[in-house]
Amino acid sequence: MTREELRGMSSTIDDLMDLGREEEAEKLLTEALQASADDEAYHLFFQAESAYYLENDYRTREQLLAKGLRAAPDDAFLLRNMGGGHLMKKRHSKARRHFEKALEAEPHDIDTLRCLGLLNSARGRESKARKWFQQALAIDPEDNDSLRQIGVSYSKLGKDEEAIVWYKKALEYCSQDYDAMRQMGISIAMLGDYELALTWLNRALEVNPGDRDTTRNIWLVKQKQSGKGTSFIDVIMIRLARKFTLAWRRFIDRFG
Numbered sequence: 001m002t003r004e005e006l007r008g009m010s011s012t013i014d015d016l017m018d019l020g021r022e023e024e025a026e027k028l029l030t031e032a033l034q035a036s037a038d039d040e041a042y043h044l045f046f047q048a049e050s051a052y053y054l055e056n057d058y059r060t061r062e063q064l065l066a067k068g069l070r071a072a073p074d075d076a077f078l079l080r081n082m083g084g085g086h087l088m089k090k091r092h093s094k095a096r097r098h099f100e101k102a103l104e105a106e107p108h109d110i111d112t113l114r115c116l117g118l119l120n121s122a123r124g125r126e127s128k129a130r131k132w133f134q135q136a137l138a139i140d141p142e143d144n145d146s147l148r149q150i151g152v153s154y155s156k157l158g159k160d161e162e163a164i165v166w167y168k169k170a171l172e173y174c175s176q177d178y179d180a181m182r183q184m185g186i187s188i189a190m191l192g193d194y195e196l197a198l199t200w201l202n203r204a205l206e207v208n209p210g211d212r213d214t215t216r217n218i219w220l221v222k223q224k225q226s227g228k229g230t231s232f233i234d235v236i237m238i239r240l241a242r243k244f245t246l247a248w249r250r251f252i253d254r255f256g
Contacts, residue, residue, distance in 0.1 A: 042068070048068065099112055127253055147180075158249075161191070163187045182217060
């Protein structure tokens with residue numbers, strides 16, 4: 001099996017795990033381990049994925065992936081995955097080095113371009129993040145992940161009307177993008193339409209019943225809708241806190 005085919009298996013495993021279809025993912029992971037037996041670097045990668053997904057052992061994942069990179073130091077896929085691990089742990093400098101090296105190896109890889117966008121967004125640099133997402137879209141205009149993340153970027157800056165436009169674009173190309181549905185619900189709630197927000201959040205939950213972020217946001221919107229336990233002072237303080245947060249995010253975006 002070629003490395004491109006093995007990469008495809010990895011992507012499918014990620015999607016299955018994301019949707020909570022763990023038995024299917026575990027079966028495919030076993031197949032991937034067998035299929036990669038003659039490729040040391042990718043066999044180590046799938047061992048790393050097994051440690052992470054099946055045992056929740058992040059440390060072993062990182063160690064195995066590092067060994068895989070020693071066997072194939074210029075492999076963009078492995079570099080990107082190592083960078084993604086650093087990003088999850090908020091090791092931004094290490095993540096950036098791995099993503100940049102991955103991009104050197106494969107300059108037109110949309111996954112790496114998107115990862116650089118996510119890195120900048122995690123650092124509060126939303127304008128720079130959107131430029132990376134736009135570069136990915138220049139290669140594949142139907143990349144729903146990049147379309148959605150542009151929306152998230154706008155939402156972080158309090159520009160929820162602009163965000164909704166991008167979520168709709170993402171859903172045009174991937175009608176089952178529950179992340180876009182959830183974010184749509186959040187942005188609509190921020191604009192004050194709680195009924196419509198719940199409609200979108202419930203759609204997201206239909207696609208992925210195990211998505212905790214969606215479940216949590218449904219609860220938050222219902223609490224907001226009911227107004228129970230929220231005094232006038234609470235409302236004022238919440239609004240002030242949001243204004244301060246948005247002002248800080250916009251400052252970081254401009255000068256960070």
